[in-house]
Amino acid sequence: MSSNSYGTLFRVTTWGESHGPAIGCVVDGTPPLLPLSEPDIQRWLDRRKPGTSRFTTQRKESDTVRILSGVLDGKTTGTPISLMIENEDARSRDYDEIKDKFRPGHADYAYWKKYGIRDHRGGGRSSARETASRVAAGAVARLILGDSVSIRGAVIQLGPHKIDRSRWDWTAVEDNPFWCPDRQAAQAWEGYLDGVRKAGSSCGAVIEVVAAGVPAGLGAPIYGKLDADIAGALMSINAVKGVEIGAGFGAASLSGEENADEMRMRDGEVAFLSNQAGGILGGISTGQEIVARFAVKPTSSILSARKTITKDGRDTEISTKGRHDPCVGIRATPVGEAMLACVLADHLLRHRAQCG
């Protein structure tokens, strides 16, 4: 019942604080004989790493991953894969002011109430830095899923500004600093986010992750539902406040006729005429694209002074300096992809166990 592990058969345990010597994870349950080397993981980490544009934190971290176990001659051996990323640019001084104050919107107060102690330096364990381990684990998960499954993410809303879905273009996603699939929106977002950044403020985002090529049959009733596990996995990402599958909250406004995806045979294959379900029925994949969305709240670290209290119960104010993303939602995109990959890899193994 480790609170720092996820997955059942494909099981990842992460460790490490933002300003400790390193962070890392142990990936257990990987099938043997999969080709794996450090660059296979590094390429995904590079998508999450900070400092790639003016819209992310200026902390300099190369996020270089080392494989410490579980791989021999470029192949997985079936034993646990230990991955480690050293922390390089931890300026703990920046955090002296917040040692005794709780930053509103952060986990400071909650950790302190729970444990009676908290590593205040850079958020300690609650720092989004932990998500690097998720992305590393997600790279292994993708190996298990194989080339027939593709998992991609895109930011579909930045602050209050949504994309126009009719302009969706996956090739655009890699071309702008926002993972935005709508080139026009991406351009507008630049100005918007520059304004937010210069004001020392922050904004939220909505990300959509899509898995194509997932075979029908993954997932399991009742409490091992694929969508329940996806919801839990995405909600476990820092700053996420909402998750939906397929039509999501919009499903409440649909009629029964609109909602239930009709089926037809097309060239001997089963075809659905719509995908309100987001690829999952009764907790089990149907073979359609799996579509999930999650909402990320604005970065809690902002420049303007905010009312708060001290550890010893006095009213005070705080403004967070440090180096922060004006919108953590952007860098959450590869994290969302990684979590979806992990859930699917786990369910692929679980399905194989029960149904052969």
Place this chain on the structure above:
Amino acid sequence: MSSNSYGTLFRVTTWGESHGPAIGCVVDGTPPLLPLSEPDIQRWLDRRKPGTSRFTTQRKESDTVRILSGVLDGKTTGTPISLMIENEDARSRDYDEIKDKFRPGHADYAYWKKYGIRDHRGGGRSSARETASRVAAGAVARLILGDSVSIRGAVIQLGPHKIDRSRWDWTAVEDNPFWCPDRQAAQAWEGYLDGVRKAGSSCGAVIEVVAAGVPAGLGAPIYGKLDADIAGALMSINAVKGVEIGAGFGAASLSGEENADEMRMRDGEVAFLSNQAGGILGGISTGQEIVARFAVKPTSSILSARKTITKDGRDTEISTKGRHDPCVGIRATPVGEAMLACVLADHLLRHRAQCG
């Protein structure tokens, strides 16, 4: 890794099909010496049971629960509590037509692809009837939480029609067939839902569940986050397509200043000046009210003919007769409460284990 269990320390395993002899659950991990008898559970089951208004299925089920173990002289003994509810009004004939056809929006196709066999009678294991076991388990969970914690739910949107939150009145919730906290909305909904029902159609809903009195410190980083577990638990309820905590998807549109709940001391107590967080920061409860919402899709069983295919791959049509709720979201309200209670009870025990 049972897919039919939830919770870690407070652990519930459910079993049973809609048209089998009975359904039930085994509740493990309950502390000893709690007062428990069948009426303590029955009162919650009565809130979920069918046939209480014209807006729910006309299937007649008394949903009478029996305690088969784990209780001695009206007190829990710490050993597993086995609860059983016999199925009384299972008209399997109604389902003959769907034996070989997949009902759109239902789990039929997905189960068949996964298992190669499915109990088609009343949805079998995927029937919402399973949720009675959840409500029964939730009654035990409430005992663990004690009287200082209250958990309540309300329907805040029926089809496209939202309540006016300024009219929120918890006492109204028990006075109308919709668990609606806005008396005016409840009245409007009657006409709306009558229309839906008479058209043989269906609609969705959004439910809000609120836990008050929850102490700070419950939950655990990183993958045992309280909100992640709530999201998974609510998403595991039949027909749920979205879950959010606090400001939820709306958080994406907030500024950093609006989002981060400020704090002040009030009469020696910590007070938050807002609750965008929904009572959870960094995956740990803060002592504020825990607020979660979930979206339920329209009932998939509708009268109008829908395109589908047969098990042997031919195009056909189907219209579902049986006896169905025009809006399953209504009866999902006590189920959502129960799931929230279970998650909180589990985390209460987990917190006590680690932090004493």
Place this chain on the structure above:
Amino acid sequence: MSSNSYGTLFRVTTWGESHGPAIGCVVDGTPPLLPLSEPDIQRWLDRRKPGTSRFTTQRKESDTVRILSGVLDGKTTGTPISLMIENEDARSRDYDEIKDKFRPGHADYAYWKKYGIRDHRGGGRSSARETASRVAAGAVARLILGDSVSIRGAVIQLGPHKIDRSRWDWTAVEDNPFWCPDRQAAQAWEGYLDGVRKAGSSCGAVIEVVAAGVPAGLGAPIYGKLDADIAGALMSINAVKGVEIGAGFGAASLSGEENADEMRMRDGEVAFLSNQAGGILGGISTGQEIVARFAVKPTSSILSARKTITKDGRDTEISTKGRHDPCVGIRATPVGEAMLACVLADHLLRHRAQCG
């Protein structure tokens, strides 16, 4: 982390007290489409049930099992299989005397210290009656393993009297009331056990369980070792005090040369020249017979008065009346077989998950 469940993928949760209305279990994770009906389970229960000879308790229990879920038209559906056995001959009066006294050797004192409450009637949850659920689950486990795997048990020591292994004959096992594979020993044991029984005393036993036909590769380093799981499963049976695999404790006295089983090719197949390992190396099956033994202590319920204390801390004496097995080890034989079957079924699914 249910303490009343075992297994990971093939997962069994048992419930029920000796003198409650019923006992039972929920078997989760069973592959679909296996042929299963009540007689398939009943035949194994009949081997464990009391009253079949003068050497077991005279309590009359038909141990009739009912399948309440998870099976359709004689086939498993992949959903949880709920099994229930009603208690028929519970004479709770017999236990009035022990309500306030702790029976030496029994779980009475330990339960009371843990829970502050105990169901004293017939041992409540700690009664060996619970093992009927294990045997029922074991019947399902055998289905998963298939006909190529055979699991058999035999009593190899009764009190201080060991069998002569050179006379081992599996056909003898079904011919005597002791599951003894040595006909000559079985005859001698009759007189011995009659003496024990008439003296109101009891004795222990050692049981050997053997699984043949298990493929190489089951089990998993490091903490999911096949032998570690077998040891835990057998030690969890009531009254078991020791477990060994292959040469077991005798391995300590072997030389390195004697201990390490040599290998040769025989007709294109791998052959081991001995089986000190008991079919398991590094926690993984080798394809040899899996051999485990467990020691059962004497029945704690005996007629002679024994020193004990009362719940309120006074010295007293107790002699247990009730109806008891003079040697619980005998009826533990089918239970040991069942546990071995459950562990192997679980590992078969786990191996399939990771290694395909």
Place this chain on the structure above:
Amino acid sequence: MSSNSYGTLFRVTTWGESHGPAIGCVVDGTPPLLPLSEPDIQRWLDRRKPGTSRFTTQRKESDTVRILSGVLDGKTTGTPISLMIENEDARSRDYDEIKDKFRPGHADYAYWKKYGIRDHRGGGRSSARETASRVAAGAVARLILGDSVSIRGAVIQLGPHKIDRSRWDWTAVEDNPFWCPDRQAAQAWEGYLDGVRKAGSSCGAVIEVVAAGVPAGLGAPIYGKLDADIAGALMSINAVKGVEIGAGFGAASLSGEENADEMRMRDGEVAFLSNQAGGILGGISTGQEIVARFAVKPTSSILSARKTITKDGRDTEISTKGRHDPCVGIRATPVGEAMLACVLADHLLRHRAQCG
């Protein structure tokens, strides 16, 4: 369901191969605010490390542990504690010969059958080197148990030579290279083991581990029994073939009268008049000393040539060079202590969760 983790609330995940860059573990679930620094762990590792006498392997490993996370200012924070030990003296050349041959008694063949790949260098994952991680985790477990609980181990049989229990002296244990509590036996063992070592052979051992000061009430029926978890934990140690609790296998030969430990009040405290139970009844601790024993088989690496086969199915012979312990049982003593500590720490937290 990680196979490389143990424990439920106090949960340890180990990783690493004998000849990889490092080994280590992640310890999750530790309560916050416990004083912890590297020397607290190092002192226990030093007891297990190789090269301390001529009776252990001459491989030079300082086994220096680093704490990478979970500790702030010398106190645990409640977040995962990552521990790493670098491998220093890995001579992989020594193992070239065995790349294609299976060493009898080793895990080579079983790993290869399971995974189709194996890290042959020094035994890879199946090397006893992994047990250093267990000892490190055990040091944290001891912190949780506190000073009132003491856990000690001793070798009570070396090869066929048993100690005389009447000469048991705990102070002797630290004075000889065998952790032997019988000074006279220890002296005799020197000559015996020198003979074994010079002959290039090996021998087994039996170790007894004793936990004093454990409160009554730890453990949980039915499958979370304290003795079942101890049995599984000890059997998971490399080369262990048997485990027993209290009277163990000897219990089979006791009469019911001898076996059931009588009770009396002594100065207002509960006193047992014997401890055949080994401190556990019904799977729950009674407050008596917890006594467990385990048998370790002879080291499988021996100098004399042994019959074996190659990966491609040819008969051959092998003699293992490398640097090996003539009796791995000796260094298994601190490992057994560590495993017992881990099981008890886990159950302490579990008990606190359920029973407060």
